[in-house]
Amino acid sequence: MSPCLCESPSSSKSDSDSSRLLGFQEKLESRIFSEKDLKKCRKLLKKTKDEGLRGNLSIVLSRYEHELCDKPLGALEYIAPEVLAPEMAQAFLSGVQKKQIKSGAGAPHSKDGSAIGKKGGEASLDCEPRSGELSWPCHPLSLLSSFNDPIITDKTALCVIELANIFLALKQTERALDTADVIGRKFFGIPQVLASETSGDIMIESRLYEKSITFYELALKFLEKYSYDHKNEEKFLELIKESYKQKIIKKS
Numbered sequence: 001m002s003p004c005l006c007e008s009p010s011s012s013k014s015d016s017d018s019s020r021l022l023g024f025q026e027k028l029e030s031r032i033f034s035e036k037d038l039k040k041c042r043k044l045l046k047k048t049k050d051e052g053l054r055g056n057l058s059i060v061l062s063r064y065e066h067e068l069c070d071k072p073l074g075a076l077e078y079i080a081p082e083v084l085a086p087e088m089a090q091a092f093l094s095g096v097q098k099k100q101i102k103s104g105a106g107a108p109h110s111k112d113g114s115a116i117g118k119k120g121g122e123a124s125l126d127c128e129p130r131s132g133e134l135s136w137p138c139h140p141l142s143l144l145s146s147f148n149d150p151i152i153t154d155k156t157a158l159c160v161i162e163l164a165n166i167f168l169a170l171k172q173t174e175r176a177l178d179t180a181d182v183i184g185r186k187f188f189g190i191p192q193v194l195a196s197e198t199s200g201d202i203m204i205e206s207r208l209y210e211k212s213i214t215f216y217e218l219a220l221k222f223l224e225k226y227s228y229d230h231k232n233e234e235k236f237l238e239l240i241k242e243s244y245k246q247k248i249i250k251k252s
Contacts, residue, residue, distance in 0.1 A: 024060045029239045059162045072169035082159040083150040092146040157191040193222040209251045216248045
């Protein structure tokens with residue numbers, strides 16, 4: 001869950017883009033994010049030159065892949081360019097492509113069936129698993145070493161938290177916890193909120209239910225503080241608060 005953290009808009013155009021982002025986030029949170037929304041989000045990601053907006057859009061698309069489509073490896077397509085140096089991101093995507101071809105899957109293809117080329121100036125792969133499986137044919141977990149040292153700054157913090165969520169979806173719980181812990185200790189505001197939530201989710205996966213409640217309650221506490229100064233995001237933040245409360249109820 002990643003609330004809009006774009007800088008204050010300097011023009012009506014950036015204001016409109018931020019509003020569209022918030023709309024995508026609200027729909028994703030409510031699980032009503034459609035194919036039409038997906039296309040619009042990808043289009044906006046491709047054209048934007050705003051670094052903050054690009055990161056938030058990448059998170060939306062990543063969450064769509066691993067939360068709604070059960071494609072955690074596919075989510076890395078969007079997060080790799082945000083948390084890795086350009087050459088590392090390129091190496092990761094190229095490495096996956098080579099493994100796909102070696103495994104007999106052939107070159108990656110886009111969702112309309114055409115061969116993948118470039119998307120927004122970045123190498124891109126179709127991460128859709130075959131036969132409903134939750135991985136690529138080659139299941140290239142060995143390539144996750146590319147993410148051993150992600151770039152962690154105030155601009156990448158939310159994307160790094162999303163990386164932790166992808167690790168969790170891939171059952172890499174120790175790596176997920178280490179990643180979330182770094183963000184939770186280093187940053188305040190929404191990064192700290194989301195790091196607490198992710199840590200709670202990791203405790204659920206580890207069947208440490210009492211500890212999960214502690215983390216969710218901590219996330220709520222941080223979120224209440226953040227919400228006080230961000231009334232313009234009230235609707236979306238209320239959705240997040242309610243989701244945390246439901247998680248606490250389920251494990252109490």
